[in-house]
Amino acid sequence: xxxxxxxxxxxxxxxxxxxxxxxxxxxxxxxxxxxxxxxxxxxxxxxxxxxxxxxxxxxxxxxxxxxxxxxxxxxxxxxxxxxxxxxxxxxxxxxxxxxxxxxxxxxxxxxxxxxxxxxxxxxxxxxxxxxxxxxxxxxxxxxxxxxxxxxxxxxxxxxxxxxxxxxxxxxxxxxxxxxxxxxxxxxxxxxxxxxxxxxxxxxxxxxxxxxxxxxxxxx
Numbered sequence: 001x002x003x004x005x006x007x008x009x010x011x012x013x014x015x016x017x018x019x020x021x022x023x024x025x026x027x028x029x030x031x032x033x034x035x036x037x038x039x040x041x042x043x044x045x046x047x048x049x050x051x052x053x054x055x056x057x058x059x060x061x062x063x064x065x066x067x068x069x070x071x072x073x074x075x076x077x078x079x080x081x082x083x084x085x086x087x088x089x090x091x092x093x094x095x096x097x098x099x100x101x102x103x104x105x106x107x108x109x110x111x112x113x114x115x116x117x118x119x120x121x122x123x124x125x126x127x128x129x130x131x132x133x134x135x136x137x138x139x140x141x142x143x144x145x146x147x148x149x150x151x152x153x154x155x156x157x158x159x160x161x162x163x164x165x166x167x168x169x170x171x172x173x174x175x176x177x178x179x180x181x182x183x184x185x186x187x188x189x190x191x192x193x194x195x196x197x198x199x200x201x202x203x204x205x206x207x208x209x210x211x212x213x214x215x216x217x218x219x
Contacts, residue, residue, distance in 0.1 A: 011152040012089070012120060012132055013046045017161040022050055024163065025170050026093040026124045033174055034062035036072065037089030037122070038081065044118075046156075047089055052173040061104065062092050068173070088113070089120045097127030109133075122153070 014022070018037070025033055034055055037047035054068025076086035090109065101109075101123060113119035118136035132151040137144050 011045070011154045012122065012134070013154045013156050015046070015048050015156055018047050018050050019155045020161070020163070021166050022091065022093075022124055024166055026126055028167055029057075029093065029170060029174075030095060031057040031059050031174070031176065032062045032095060033057055033093050033170060034064060035091040036086055037091055037120075038076070039085050039089065041082070041085065044084065044088070050091060051086075052169055054173050055175075056177055057174045058176060059095055060102075088116060088118060089122065091122045091124070094123055094125040094129075097125055097129060099123040099125040099129040099131040101131065101133065120151070 022035065033052065034057070035050040035052055038049040038051060039046055040048060051072060053072040054065040056063040056065065073083065073087060077083075090113065092105075101121065105121065105123070109119070109121045113121075113135075116137075118134070120132065120134045122130070122132045124130050130153050132153050134149050134151050135146055137146050139145070
């Protein structure tokens with residue numbers, strides 16, 4: 001495995017086809033949808049393809065299926081890819097206009113990728129907003145230190161391509177949870193999302209967590 005500790009921290013790049021698939025499904029899906037980016041062996045900052053593992057989705061969440069993740073990894077290994085080429089760039093969409101990470105996004109990234117030597121979280125919102133956050137761990141004086149950065153997103157021009165069955169793929173791999181049944185007659189469960197339940201707007205919440213990220217507190 002190559003050492004990527006000295007990789008430049010400026011931008012992540014997409015092939016034109018990978019970005020077109022990402023953008024197309026973001027606009028077409030009414031829910032969030034999650035992906036993993038695939039990178040070549042010699043360039044971990046170039047996302048050549050995006051794949052859709054099996055998952056359960058809502059308007060505010062993505063929950064990857066454990067077996068689906070195992071199937072994704074096995075398929076990539078059979079194609080000759082190393083785990084770092086197919087399991088380090090986590091992408092998802094937001095059905096609204098803001099691509100700022102939510103508190104759930106920060107928590108998921110930390111829990112799912114906290115043991116990796118490096119990883120990235122990319123968000124594309126239906127309104128066109130984007131965000132990309134990157135972390136890598138280095139050893140300094142025998143202590144593990146996590147470095148954090150915000151990266152630009154660049155799209156590379158490429159040869160022409162056809163939009164294949166992207167929507168069919170998404171529909172096959174994404175499902176929505178069944179509504180919760182009431183525990184008792186006349187008693188219905190209540191669910192609160194985001195900071196609205198605490199008197200804050202979504203933008204207040206996003207700004208708060210972005211400021212915490214910049215301070216190095218979102219670990």
